[in-house]
Ligand code: CP
């Protein structure tokens with residue numbers, strides 16, 4: 208019996224590791240990221256390529272955000288967003304500070320504009336998880352440093368970066384792929400439509416009557432010729448490359464819980480539903496999952512589910528975003 212053949216050039220199997228001299232130029236230097244539409248398709252390409260490179264461990268030896276700080280402002284709860292931005296800043300050599308609304312009282316203890324004008328004097332970037340998209344716009348308008356949307360009632364753009372990294376990993380790309388979002392026409396649904404506009408994926412949003420995504424987001428997508436469809440008909444799931452769902456009761460909607468549980472009956476993602484996807488089709492969920500409502504454990508544990516890989520990609524995708532937004536900054540102290 209012969210042993211395995213060794214590669215002729217062993218060096219070619221050494222992993223690539225970045226040095227400060229090999230880093231790409233930051234492509235969104237100093238810019239706000241309040242929506243996926245704040246980046247061009249070309250910039251999205253660069254960010255997703257950087258995320259894949261970071262996931263391969265190629266940035267292990269560089270600390271491009273050394274000496275930089277990110278303030279993370281939370282009006283709402285978070286596991287993934289808070290942990291991945293914090294760990295991401297640390298791994299890139301920077302530092303993150305968490306400010307909960309109980310501490311800072313955004314818009315109640317202090318005007319949003321004054322919060323912005325204080326933060327810009329101490330830190331180099333702000334990530335905000337808020338109710339109103341307008342709060343982020345106001346922070347961005349009054350701060351000279353970049354502001355990143357870590358979820359608003361309207362949009363969740365950093366989530367979609369990780370989602371498309373996951374789609375590319377499994378399906379090799381997203382152009383022409385059928386991405387079917389089922390459930391509430393909420394922040395995730397709106398950001399999915401934006402990604403259809405940016406990537407050329409074919410996005411179908413399937414909701415019960417009265418729970419459609421934002422009308423202005425949809426109209427703009429259609430005006431720009433994006434392949435976006437809206438339906439109440441569950442047959443849209445058949446042959447999908449990606450089936451995506453999110454909670455029926457988003458943060459801040461707890462008082463509508465009973466009404467919503469009733470309205471969304473029949474829209475639960477089950478293992479049987481996953482059998483209707485295209486060959487190689489995958490199931491994604493931004494998490495947290497409310498089991499027994501929009502999905503069941505048998506679906507998130509199904510062979511087609513990638514939900515935990517998707518959660519891992521929050522770290523890689525956001526590190527890539529942080530690098531491209533903050534990577535060109537010099538510590539000011
Ligand atoms: N998906 C997501 O944003 O998770 P968190 O709410 O836990 O941050």
Ligand code: NVA
Nearest residue numbers: 393453457458494495
């Ligand atoms: N739509 C959900 C997403 C949570 C990550 C919410 O806004 O609560």
